[in-house]
Amino acid sequence: MGGAYLKAGEYGETELNTSWSVFKEPLNSWTSLAYSVFGVAICYVGYVDYYALPAYAENRMTLDAGFSMMIGSFCFYLGISSFLFHASHTETWRKADAGMTSGICIPLAVFAIWDRVRLPGIDSYVMMSMCSFLLFTLTHGFVPYGSSDILLPGMILILWTLELLPRFGGAIHDDQYIYWLRCLFAVLGGALLRAIDIKRKAPRAKNGLLGVFFVLLALFRFLVGFTDDVTLCALLAGVVTVLNPARGHVFWHIASAYALYIWWYMLRIRPGDPETPYHGDNxxxxxxxxxxxxxxxxxxxxxxxxxxxxxxxxxxxxxxxxxxxxxxxxxxxxxxxxxxxxxxxxxxxxxxxxxxxxxxxxxxxxxxxxxxxxxxxxxxxxxxxxxxxxxxxxxxxxxxxxxxxxxxxxxxxxxxxxxxxxxxxxxxxxxxxxxxxxxxxxxxxxxxxxxxxxxxxxxxxxxxxxxxxxxxxxxxxxxxxxxxxxxxxxxxxxxxxxxxxxxxxxxxxxxxxxxxxxxxxxxxxxxxxxxxxxxxxxxxxxxxxxxxxxxxxxxxxxxxxxxxxxxxxxxxxxxxxxxxxxxxxxxxxxxxxx
Incomplete structure (x- = not known):
């Protein structure tokens, strides 16, 4: 279906004994469904918000619950496409997986724009339509090889700028910095573990990436505390990857899925006037x-x-x-x-x-x-x-x-x-x-x-x-x-x-x-x-x-x-x-x- 994957053998699990499964990469396939699990949870919350009375809306996310349902639906499809790619190694699902990985941040980016800087003459449904179109272009349009490795961290940094810099209002909740640090560390740490899997045959590159990961982990532990749940899970993931670099890809799926969820969760609970943007420079x-x-x-x-x-x-x-x-x-x-x-x-x-x-x-x-x-x-x-x-x-x-x-x-x-x-x-x-x-x-x-x-x-x-x-x-x-x-x-x-x-x-x-x-x-x-x-x-x-x-x-x-x-x-x-x-x-x- 759609031809064979052009970079077969890129991930380490293909070199391990997987005779017990019909899938090309069993663990990578099943852990991909972490996106879908979080997606279902987000969709359910959006469904509840949609039928709640507008008077109970606390912010733009709860008032326009369609954003939650859209984000959850896209996360669910990302998990399915990633699962099918790692299971089949076909180029068709590789493109779908890469496109969704590149564009899954778009719904959150579009919502951040809508929440912070209200565009004139464009309502929430138009914004959701624009978001869907952009994501569609990444899954069905021309996307160069390897773009997902660049676009996802880049989109995270853009949203970090939108949410936290004073020009766009800065943090508006005491816990927002903690949520954002968890989100940023999860996606960057997961990306490093995935890169370790890809560079497993190059000792110098692999060891360098491991060093960067543990330095980043130490910095995160200093900022949020040594007993933070994310810190402890990241330490365990790092130890497992040191012992078996091919398993780094598993933690990329779990960490990035968690980052997307905590990102949405922060937007969902923070206080704010649903009708008033935080910045007028649009x-x-x-x-x-x-x-x-x-x-x-x-x-x-x-x-x-x-x-x-x-x-x-x-x-x-x-x-x-x-x-x-x-x-x-x-x-x-x-x-x-x-x-x-x-x-x-x-x-x-x-x-x-x-x-x-x-x-x-x-x-x-x-x-x-x-x-x-x-x-x-x-x-x-x-x-x-x-x-x-x-x-x-x-x-x-x-x-x-x-x-x-x-x-x-x-x-x-x-x-x-x-x-x-x-x-x-x-x-x-x-x-x-x-x-x-x-x-x-x-x-x-x-x-x-x-x-x-x-x-x-x-x-x-x-x-x-x-x-x-x-x-x-x-x-x-x-x-x-x-x-x-x-x-x-x-x-x-x-x-x-x-x-x-x-x-x-x-x-x-x-x-x-x-x-x-x-x-x-x-x-x-x-x-x-x-x-x-x-x-x-x-x-x-x-x-x-x-x-x-x-x-x-x-x-x-x-x-x-x-x-x-x-x-x-x-x-x-x-x-x-x-x-x-x-x-x-x-x-x-x-x-x-x-």
């Missing part, structure tokens, strides 16, 4: 959440089997869907919701009047759009391409990590065109290096490919930088006009690129002509006559209370006016260059024999 948290959602959507598309959809179609369909959604969403929040007479699309001077966010729907839209730009650039920096997946991520032995990192950084800054290890198709250029016929891919010579890569990388970095600055500086309205201009033009362009894969010449010509017309109106005429003009003559500082009205502010009153105009002028120049490239493509479509 811009950064909102941005990070939507970056994760965008990356999840990307990984889902990346993992579509080639038998159903080729890589070329995956990329094109993803972009069509993404730009179409943002174009419709942006038009609704910028034009339809405020009405035509109050829309800053038709009266750009309204960009310089407060409120910065006229509605919660507009705030969510613009934050999601900025997150999409930011995720594109982050993915470009880490992989060297905004398309598909580099070979070094698919197979850890495909390329040297250092060499891959060097190429990724150079490519993301536009210094070189990635080599064959990374299949790289340009989003914003008119070059497809994988094709050689009379469509967009006819410009296949090296200089044109390099030019397209440089333009794409430069455009992505400039656009993302300006989007993030506008989000935090209060320029969301004018930023939404720039975003809407781009999305309205990108939809027909993406359709044209999708049609180019079928080599439908007439349809390509029609969509390309429409694209050029849209570019000329939105990205050149409207961009220069409305966006740049209103910034030049009417812009106002939206953070400082400068005593001037839009249209009367001097350059001294708005010092950021100059750098914004420079960056937007660069985008205008890139738009003009893109139009000239599309005109050349259109000419070649009309004259295929030239």
């Amino acid at each position: 811009v950064l948290i909102n941005l990070l959440l939507f970056i994760a959602l965008k990356n999840g959507f990307r990984r889902l598309v990346m993992n579509i089997p080639p038998a159903y959809m080729s890589t070329d179609y995956q990329d094109r369909v993803r972009l069509v869907v993404e730009h179409l959604v943002f174009a419709v969403w942006g038009y609704y929040t910028v034009v339809v919701q405020p009405t035509v007479f109050h829309s800053w699309l038709y009266q750009p001077i309204l960009c310089w009047f407060k409120p910065v966010y006229p509605s919660s729907a507009f705030m969510v839209y613009y934050t999601a759009k900025v997150a999409s730009h930011t995720e594109d650039v982050l993915y470009l920096w880490f992989t060297g391409s905004t398309f598909t997946k580099p070979a070094a991520l698919v197979n850890p032995t495909a390329a040297s990590t250092i060499d891959a990192a060097a190429n990724v950084i150079s490519a993301s800054m536009g210094l070189l065109v990635p080599g064959p290890a990374v299949r790289n198709v340009s989003e914003d250029s008119d070059v497809d290096p994988m094709r050689s016929k009379s469509t967009l891919s006819t410009m296949s010579n090296r200089s044109e490919r390099a030019e397209g890569e440089h333009l794409r990388a430069f455009h992505h970095n400039i656009a993302a930088m300006m989007a993030v600055v506008s989000l935090f500086a209060g320029y969301a309205k004018i930023g939404s006009l720039v975003a809407l201009c781009h999305d309205l033009c990108d939809v027909p362009l993406d359709v044209f690129k999708l049609l180019s894969l079928r080599n439908w010449r007439r349809a390509q010509i029609v969509t390309l002509i429409v694209t050029i017309a849209m570019y000329l109106y939105w990205r050149v005429y409207y961009f220069s006559s409305q966006v740049l003009t209103t910034i030049f003559f009417e812009s106002k500082n939206m953070i400082d209370q400068v005593p001037c009205t839009p249209g009367d502010c001097t350059w001294y009153d708005v010092p950021e006016r100059a750098p914004f105009l420079v960056c937007l002028s660069v985008l205008l120049a890139l738009n003009i260059v893109s139009i000239t490239r599309m005109v050349r493509v259109c000419y070649r479509l009309f004259t295929p024999n030239c």
